[in-house]
Amino acid sequence: MSNQDIVRQFLATDPRDVGCDEAMEVLHIYVEAADAELRFPGVAVHLAACGPCSEDFHGLLAAVTRDA
Amino acid sequence: MSSDESSAQWLRDLAGGGPEYAAAVRRLHELLLRTALYEVRRRPTTVSGPELTDIAHQAASDAMLAIIRKLPEFRGESRFTTWAYKFAVLEVSNKLGRHYWRNPPVRLGDADWDSLPDRIGIEPDAQAEYAELLDAIRQAVRTELTDHQRRLFVAVVVNGVPLDALVAELGVSRNTIYKVVFDARRKIRAALVANGYLDDIAVGRS
Numbered sequence: 001m002s003n004q005d006i007v008r009q010f011l012a013t014d015p016r017d018v019g020c021d022e023a024m025e026v027l028h029i030y031v032e033a034a035d036a037e038l039r040f041p042g043v044a045v046h047l048a049a050c051g052p053c054s055e056d057f058h059g060l061l062a063a064v065t066r067d068a
Numbered sequence: 069m070s071s072d073e074s075s076a077q078w079l080r081d082l083a084g085g086g087p088e089y090a091a092a093v094r095r096l097h098e099l100l101l102r103t104a105l106y107e108v109r110r111r112p113t114t115v116s117g118p119e120l121t122d123i124a125h126q127a128a129s130d131a132m133l134a135i136i137r138k139l140p141e142f143r144g145e146s147r148f149t150t151w152a153y154k155f156a157v158l159e160v161s162n163k164l165g166r167h168y169w170r171n172p173p174v175r176l177g178d179a180d181w182d183s184l185p186d187r188i189g190i191e192p193d194a195q196a197e198y199a200e201l202l203d204a205i206r207q208a209v210r211t212e213l214t215d216h217q218r219r220l221f222v223a224v225v226v227n228g229v230p231l232d233a234l235v236a237e238l239g240v241s242r243n244t245i246y247k248v249v250f251d252a253r254r255k256i257r258a259a260l261v262a263n264g265y266l267d268d269i270a271v272g273r274s
Binding site: 003004006007008009010011012013017019020021024027028029031032050051052053055056058059060062063064066067 | 190198
């Protein structure tokens, strides 16, 4: 990866990103949906970019997986 | 019992009174506590021991209150327990964020610029190669951002302060901070492109 690529990735923002509020609003639906990334593409983008929301997603996924 | 029947049973028990309600509250609290205990141990944190257990208990209790209050908002789009676990997970985030300030590695307002190459993912032996780009980023932070954007960008991106710690310190939502930092990244990137430090190439993101 070139210098430019590393810095570009560091400064990347995606206009499809729905933000934390919208992602958390549907997180319980997202975590159960087989087609979550297709149904909620802006949430998928957000979870890939936002560390804290991604942490919450993995926490919820772990909780529902324990129930399964 | 199918998952939908199970959710309906939870709603019936929690909506009514009497022994069914009390038993359902007890059962749900056990599930929330189990989730919160697992979650505080799963996450990287400097808190440990009985204090961590105490955070889990507080998170489970606060999640329980929120669930009872918001019960009419449950629309059956997921299993009831999945919806409920979300409250426990979010409460853990919130409470661990508050604890960050008990022993913060940097104070809010300071800028740990020496950490920037590491945050970007630049190896120590390649930092000289990036000196010009790093200077351009620092310059853009100084000249392109508003005071508010600069303060939050430096805290989150340069200093690595967790978003939830800032939420607790500043009394604003995670979304508010995320959006400010999002806009700051966009402005810095635009400045680097305008000044010839970066090519204006879309790489899946803009």
